[in-house]
Amino acid sequence: MLQLNHIQNNKDDVLVRLAIKHFDGTKIIDDIIAHDTDRKKTQAELDNILAKLNAVSKEIGQLMAQKKSEEAEAKKKETASLKEEAKQLEEKKSQIEKVLHDLLVRVPNLPHVSVPNGRTPEENVVVREGGEEPKLTADSKPHWELTTQYNLISFELGNKITGAGFPVYMGKGAKLQRALISFFLDKAIAAGFLEIQPPLMVNADSGYATGQLPDKDGQMYFVNEDGYYLIPTAEVPVTNIYRDVLLKEEELPVKMCAYSQCFRREAGSYGKDVRGLNRLHQFDKVEIVQLEHPDKSYATLDAMVSHVEGLLNALGLKYRILRLCGGDMSFASALTYDFEVYSAAQKKWLEVSSVSNFETFQSNRMKLRYKDKNGKINLAHTLNGSALALPRIVAALLENYQTSEEGIRIPDVLRPYTGFDWIK
RNA sequence: GGAGAGAUGGCUGAGCGGUCGAUAGCGGCGGUCUUGAAAACCGUUGAACAGCAAUGUUCCAGGGGUUCGAAUCCCUUUCUCUCCGCCA
Numbered sequence: 001m002l003q004l005n006h007i008q009n010n011k012d013d014v015l016v017r018l019a020i021k022h023f024d025g026t027k028i029i030d031d032i033i034a035h036d037t038d039r040k041k042t043q044a045e046l047d048n049i050l051a052k053l054n055a056v057s058k059e060i061g062q063l064m065a066q067k068k069s070e071e072a073e074a075k076k077k078e079t080a081s082l083k084e085e086a087k088q089l090e091e092k093k094s095q096i097e098k099v100l101h102d103l104l105v106r107v108p109n110l111p112h113v114s115v116p117n118g119r120t121p122e123e124n125v126v127v128r129e130g131g132e133e134p135k136l137t138a139d140s141k142p143h144w145e146l147t148t149q150y151n152l153i154s155f156e157l158g159n160k161i162t163g164a165g166f167p168v169y170m171g172k173g174a175k176l177q178r179a180l181i182s183f184f185l186d187k188a189i190a191a192g193f194l195e196i197q198p199p200l201m202v203n204a205d206s207g208y209a210t211g212q213l214p215d216k217d218g219q220m221y222f223v224n225e226d227g228y229y230l231i232p233t234a235e236v237p238v239t240n241i242y243r244d245v246l247l248k249e250e251e252l253p254v255k256m257c258a259y260s261q262c263f264r265r266e267a268g269s270y271g272k273d274v275r276g277l278n279r280l281h282q283f284d285k286v287e288i289v290q291l292e293h294p295d296k297s298y299a300t301l302d303a304m305v306s307h308v309e310g311l312l313n314a315l316g317l318k319y320r321i322l323r324l325c326g327g328d329m330s331f332a333s334a335l336t337y338d339f340e341v342y343s344a345a346q347k348k349w350l351e352v353s354s355v356s357n358f359e360t361f362q363s364n365r366m367k368l369r370y371k372d373k374n375g376k377i378n379l380a381h382t383l384n385g386s387a388l389a390l391p392r393i394v395a396a397l398l399e400n401y402q403t404s405e406e407g408i409r410i411p412d413v414l415r416p417y418t419g420f421d422w423i424k
Numbered sequence: 425g426g427a428g429a430g431a432u433g434g435c436u437g438a439g440c441g442g443u444c445g446a447u448a449g450c451g452g453c454g455g456u457c458u459u460g461a462a463a464a465c466c467g468u469u470g471a472a473c474a475g476c477a478a479u480g481u482u483c484c485a486g487g488g489g490u491u492c493g494a495a496u497c498c499c500u501u502u503c504u505c506u507c508c509g510c511c512a
Contacts, residue, residue: 078492
């Protein structure tokens with residue numbers, strides 16, 4: 001959520017920046033400014049009335065104490081009209097505030113100045129590439145054939161038990177999942193992130209705080225009975241640990257990591273890139289979350305990018321890092337780097353991580369603040385990134401490490417976790 | 425699921441219709457003393473909105489009500505604790 005003062009004082013700049021995200025803010029920003037001005041005016045009027053009312057009440061109290069009950073009764077009559085006025089102003093104020101909030105919550109975050117202009121994924125900017133493309137034999141297969149051949153994953157069983165997009169992992173396929181999760185968590189912990197095991201369902205307040213609601217309503221699974229949402233990412237519960245928290249400056253940065261299953265309805269994306277592990281409704285991910293001082297958040301973003309890059313290097317995958325253009329960025333983000341790994345058998349890039357700085361967008365919604373050395377209270381910055389999401393990593397590992405005779409090789413760094421060197 | 429008790433500032437905990445944004449202790453910050461530290465002593469110490477400021481308004485779990493006036497009374501929701509039941 002953007003800060004009202006910032007909108008009031010930088011209207012033109014806000015509109016220009018929103019346009020980079022292809023969001024036409026002309027009408028809604030004017031609306032917000034008008035409502036905010038009205039809010040202030042109403043608040044001032046109400047404060048005035050209440051001040052009078054408080055003064056009269058105090059007088060009555062004093063008169064009563066002096067046993068001058070007749071004078072007190074006379075004073076009481078004075079309050080009637082004031083009370084009526086106050087009531088009306090209060091109703092007006094809460095009405096304005098409700099409208100204002102509903103408007104504010106629909107405005108996306110402003111992109112950072114370095115965000116490239118562009119509308120489609122093709123216009124994202126490649127920051128750098130790394131890793132080697134494997135040399136596969138002519139008979140190499142896509143992962144959805146390998147998983148069947150080696151009995152690692154059954155998409156059919158998932159279909160039977162639940163529906164499309166809920167695979168069943170078996171044997172070495174299941175073990176590989178656990179190995180990756182442990183490997184990613186250990187790396188995050190070694191980098192100073194505190195491991196968290198969060199709830200997999202959150203309430204609406206949490207959904208609003210990190211920006212999934214109301215923007216992504218309909219993309220999350222909803223548990224009707226209790227009004228809970230299945231988390232689309234551990235970012236939601238983990239960041240919300242610090243909802244309504246006032247930190248001391250020296251407590252920053254806060255670094256947390258979490259493994260969780262993630263649930264996404266992916267409504268509207270049927271038919272495209274959904275084969276095998278490419279797009280699932282339930283998947284595993286290790287997430288890193290960081291709360292940071294505003295002056296340091298972009299250095300921290302770079303550090304988080306390096307951390308993710310280190311994981312891909314360790315796994316020996318060919319990857320590239322993209323700076324997302326305005327049109328491809330998420331609602332809440334100010335700057336996002338996407339990581340893609342190259343799937344040699346599918347001959348395409350698969351997105352495996354997204355690392356973003358949200359600046360104060362989330363912290364403003366969730367009142368996550370810190371008190372600086374001068375006692376002044378400021379909003380902290382929030383950042384998060386996948387480190388990493390499993391399914392497409394698994395897809396790339398299976399495809400890129402396949403051989404024609406011996407089976408699929410396990411990268412060296414994972415062998416202590418899997419307990420086996422080959423999938424045969 | 426049933427029965428009872430409770431929710432107050434960073435923490436503990438008083439207040440139970442008016443001068444209460446709230447007593448006290450701990451913690452935090454500043455100071456005196458000290459070579460330094462501890463102890464002791466003194467001072468200070470919640471947040472939001474409006475305002476250059478003075479100041480005003482609001483907040484004692486959330487929402488509603490009674491009253492000239494509510495942390496205090498009533499209703500309601502949520503959560504916590506104790507006991508019973510059920511159960512991984």
